[in-house]
Amino acid sequence: MGGLKPPSAEEPVQSGRRRRQRRRRLQPARRGARQRDPAAVLAPRSVPRSLPGVVEGRGAEPPRPEGANPAFSHHPIPLVLEVLERVGLEKEDIDVLSVRPVVKSFSGMVSDSVSSSLAMSLMVSLPVFLALSLVMAAPVPWACCAVLAAATAVVYAQRHSPQEAPHVQYERLGSDVTLPCGTANWDAAVTWRVNGTDLAPDLLNGSQLVLHGLELGHSGLYACFHRDSWHLRHQVLLHVGLPPREPVLSCRSNTYPKGFYCSWHLPTPTYIPNTFNVTVLHGSKIMVCEKDPALKNRCHIRYMHLFSTIKYKVSISVSNALGHNATAITFDEFTIVKPDPPENVVARPVPSNPRRLEVTWQTPSTWPDPESFPLKFFLRYRPLILDQWQHVELSDGTAHTITDAYAGKEYIIQVAAKDNEIGTWSDWSVAAHATPWTEEPRHLTTEAQAPDHDQHHQLTGTPTHHEDL
Amino acid sequence: MLACLCAVLWHLPAVPALNRTGDPGPGPSIQKTYDLTRYLEHQLRSLAGTYLNYLGPPFNEPDFNPPRLGAETLPRATVNLDVWRGLNDKLRLTQNYEAYSHLLCYLRGLDRQAATAELRRSLAHFCTSLQGLLGSIAGVMAALGYPLPQPLPGTEPTRAPGPAHSDFLQKMDDFWLLKELQTWLWRSAKDFNRLKKKTQPPPAAVTLHLEAHGF
Secondary structure, X not given: OOOOOOOOOOHHXXXXXXXXXXXXXXXXXXXXXXXXXXXXXXXXXXXXXXXHHHHHHHOOOOOOOOOOOHHHHHOHHHHHHHHHHHHOOOHHHHHHHHHOOOOOXXXXXXXXXXXXXXXXXXXXXXXXXXXXXXXXXXXXXHHHHHHHHHHHHHHHHHHHOOOOOOEEEEEEOOOOEEEXXXXXXXXXXXXXXXXXXXXXXXXXXXXXXXXXXXXHHHOEEEEEEEOOOOOEEEEEEEEEEXXXXXXXXXXXXXXXXXXXXXXXXXXXXXXXXXXXXXXXXXXXXXXXXEEOOXXXXXXXXXXXXXXXXXXXXXEEEEEEOOEEEEEEEEEOOOOOEOOOOOEXXXXXXXOOEEEEEEEEEEOOOXXXXXXXXXXXXXXXXXXXXXXXXXXXXXXXXXXXXXXXXXXXXXXXXXEEEEEOOOOOOOOOOOOEEEOOOXXXXXXXXXXXXXXXXXXXXXXXXXXXXXXXX | OOOOOOHHHHOOOOOOOOOOOOOOOOHHHHXXXXXXXXXXXXXXXXXXXXXXXXXXXXXXXXXXXXOOOOOOOOOOOOEEHXXXXXXXXXXXXXXXXXXXXXHHHHHHOOOOOOOOHHHHHHHHHHHHHHHHHHHHHHHHHHHOOOOOOOOOOOOOOOOOOOXXXXXXXXXXXXXXXXXXXXXXXXXXXXXXXXXXXXXXXXXXXXXXXXXXXXX
């Protein structure tokens, strides 16, 4: 069979599909009935044959022979329509139900209850009517009213008792699971479906569905139906996942001395929803960790005091339907300081200097107080064609001139930042590219510049401006 | 039992005033003090490592995180962020000076009977350097015209005497002393950064050292 589909889209479409297929099950039994005729759909010529499942399913009532009670065969039509009117649906709605897929889940829910309660009410009303008419030979209108009342009562009871919502179940990847069909007996005749697709009977153990070696593809909406009446007995929304492994937690202060943030993630996915709980302790004092507005796996803590000798302890616990895990880290205020990389790194050639490059950058905008907490910088550069970097450490300023660049080669330059005294180096900035100044190739024209002048500049390498000649 | 001989420290002869003629301002001495804090912080790292190993576990474990009990009289570097920002220069320098005076006193009183000769040497060297830092701070204060803080009677730090103070508690005190010393050195670096920027002489001014007083 192999008809296990991956979890599909919204419920309303699924239930619509289910209903439509159920309708189709009923229709073939009514020979000659046109699909689109609402009366034909619901009120066949001979009742017993049109709803064989209903009557047989009860077990107690023997099947009525065809045409046994001609008077009876016409009554279900007004009965059913009156019942439907009570529920608030029109004939046109029945048409919708039988033919089109459901658009709204509400109408889907009501339709579901109507269709199942319709079967129920007919199950109740028909035998009752038959019994009454046979026993009493009473005026049909009186019996009809009694039956109608009973049917309506059943319909209302069905309608107001909530439709059984799918039972949500979480199971572990790789495990085996047995899904019972609600409260049905083990030997009840049921059919299972997943996301609207039939499942092969060889997966069944009686009325229970057995799944071995759960995979992610097994997640979905499982429903079991009474085999003949197609009455929905039970639904299970199965989610296959894993319990959480130990989370990875790290904290960093890129806004010293304002505060720090902690972020976390799970090393492997669980495929089901997880909840995280973070607590921050400074000695014995609990500190508030405010959730990041944009990132869901990050929260922020504000420093109340600076230069503290007491360590911070951050603990995180993660749990989902299948398990639980936790971890914690402890650190000193100074050890987690790591600024963001410098911004706006620009490298420019220096006119008339074939071996120089001028690099400028800005302190990261997230660093709140560069005056009191100055940063020092680390610059690295290399020509694109080589692998080895040159390094320069700068304790002050946001500019530097490289003086040993290879003439005419394109360079890649990056800068990193660090608080002067504490913490660690930032990540490398976005790279800047530049090629040192090279002399324009000389044009062999009569307007050529005086050769002596140019020679002089090149030899001395002094940064002079070319004057307009 | 150990009477602290810190009285000597408090009555240090005043550091000779900087030569005011052609005065470049307190800038160079602030820079020098800053450099000293960095040097001391570096020295302390190796000293603390050795000393904590001498104390043994759990003191030498990296994630040792005890509650701060006892060590009440140690000068604490921790301060509210806004308060720290708002400190005026005089208060900033005074707090540094007083802190290191106390810390030096405690360091000198560290129990050296059980310590190795190597450890004693390192401690002595560090104490000398720390004294140099104190002198440097005093120099900056003098250059800016602030008086050196005088010790109030009864506030001289003394080590808790007697057998009531158990061996373990003694070690805890030592642990906190080193921790506080390290934190103070980090704080001082920031303090002197702030002072550096504020008292930086503008290139053209001549009477800049007088202007520095007003900050």
